[in-house]
Amino acid sequence: MSEPSFLPVLAGHANAGDAPAPTTPKKVPHQGGAVNPGAAALEARFPGAVHRVDVVWGETTVIVAREQLADIVRWLHDDPSQRYDYCSDITAVEFRDMERPIEVVWHLRSIPFRRFIRLKVLLTKGEPLVVPSVYGVYRGADWLERECYDMFGIRFEGHPDLRRLLMWEQYKEGFPLRKDFPLRGRFSRSEQLRQILAQNPEAKYSMEELSVIDAFEDLPPDMRQRLGKGEQVGE
């Protein structure tokens, strides 16, 4: 039933009244340009946590320390002068130069202020690929983080249900968007076919789903055994 006092939430409503209407960006410079005020505010609020601020093609990128990412995102979301209430995207970038660290990228938007900011955390190769989850701040981060884990093997610490999303749970070939993963897949076609044919057709429900109805206890012992030792994630 519609509420009698319905007022739409207008984007940009937190801007001062005389803020000009946004326009299509023209002749965007490659480097430099207007810096998002959030970057300076972050540097003031979290001294030492901001490693670098870049402005590339008009978009502000803030490279931050991994340890403080959760606090930074929480602050950006809650602070009344920032209000980054919308998480557009979470993804990662691995470069062809294998020495370069993997970058985890958060694209955040402030609908009330009409702002856009990109946060990055650099993860050195060879160390565990772990970053804090922002699931507690943005529920929309749920699948984005799961996909990032699925494709890059980056663990989001604190995500309640970090499972593979696009690939199946028994997938053994690794993380497809990593640069050491060949385009055709790690296994040969015949090996891929063999694995598919060898799959357990009963395992089409996850353990979690079977526990919903206690159906797991009712299964025959051999099936229970096979399901129980089913590999969770291939690496």
Next chain:
Amino acid sequence: MATTKRTVEVELSTTGLDASGRPQRVPLVTDAAGNLVPVTAAPPVEPDLEGDHMLINIGPQHPATHGVLRLVLELDGETVVRCIPHIGYLHCGFEKTGEYRQYNQIIPYTDREDYLNSPGNNVAFALGAERLFGIEITERCTVLRVIAAELSRIISHCVWLGTFCIDIGAFTPFLWIFQQRERVYTMLENWVGARLTTTVTRVGGMAADIPDGWTEDLANFVRTFPKVLGECEAMLSKNAIWVGRTIGLGAMTADEAVNYGLSGPLLRASGVAYDVRKDFPYLDYETYDFDVAVGATGDVYDRYLVRVEEMKQSIRILDQALKRLPDGPVNVADHRVILPPKSKATSDMESMIHHFKQVMEGPRPPIGEAYVAVESPKGEKGYYMVSDGTSKPVRWRIRPPSFVNLSAIPKMVEGHLLSDVIAINASIDIVMGEIDR
């Protein structure tokens, strides 16, 4: 008593307008005395018995899941307690493949991800790539892209409306609206030669200029389409079955919708007037006169209203784009990205080098990255591209709107009936090609 024969007897009449000027949305029924009274919840016919929950599997091969989506539902009687979605059945690794392709070669992949919105995806990708190359497109190209994007919004919403009707049980509007969709596809065929997978843009321009007489076709469409849409609206908006099956389902409040990352009609139906065209404009959208449709409750009915209104606004934009369509070149004069005329390649040394470089290596953007988002029919569609200075992107990321929208389905269907899951799922307007990529 009065609610038992609800679908037969309900006559949805609006008792008037509420404080915000919208029709009251309380279906009325005739009570025993013959008076029209608002529907109240039927008293429970049986006590809520303790019982085992049931596990129901819908999909992946189910026509009502709009593709290969699999939903595992935990049911208490007929009420959904929990929903666990499974996706990935259509995963084909577009993003991985894109790392091995030049920028123009990626455009055909964008057709195939959200295949109901191919021209819109092409436009979005080209905008992202042009940001990365630092190219300013011509004025004619800008307007042509607006036309392509808005036409694509209309056909995508047409498919949504038609299939949603089928899901709810209405067949006639499906036929009417699909006829209109066919007209757009014929126009696209006249423009680029393809119907579904258009690949209408190139980095720095368009695949082709519109042919002679095409604007008359478009003007004809702009003139006649609203009539058919109005007929569909007249058929549905106050239809008792339609209203009874859509109102109050899957409602998300404004705060929830933002926090769950919803975008597009779903977010606007919840009352958040966020439209990328207005708030982060591209293609000079700020110079067009159009309104953003906003709903109040965020339920399935509001999503329907918002989408229908968006089609009307798209027609308004198309009308303005037709009037302002300037003459002039479509492609930029920059021969780093657009091939010089073939005749010059054999007579002019520079042109020949450009041909050779572009065909053999492909255009190279400078080192950098860009995230360009557009308002696709499903929501905020973003392309994030990272370049290391070579002709192929290091990373090409699609931010799929229906992927994030679908991730909120466990929240939306919780507490609703099994049959309403179909309506809620249809109202999200998912395209599995885009979700799984």
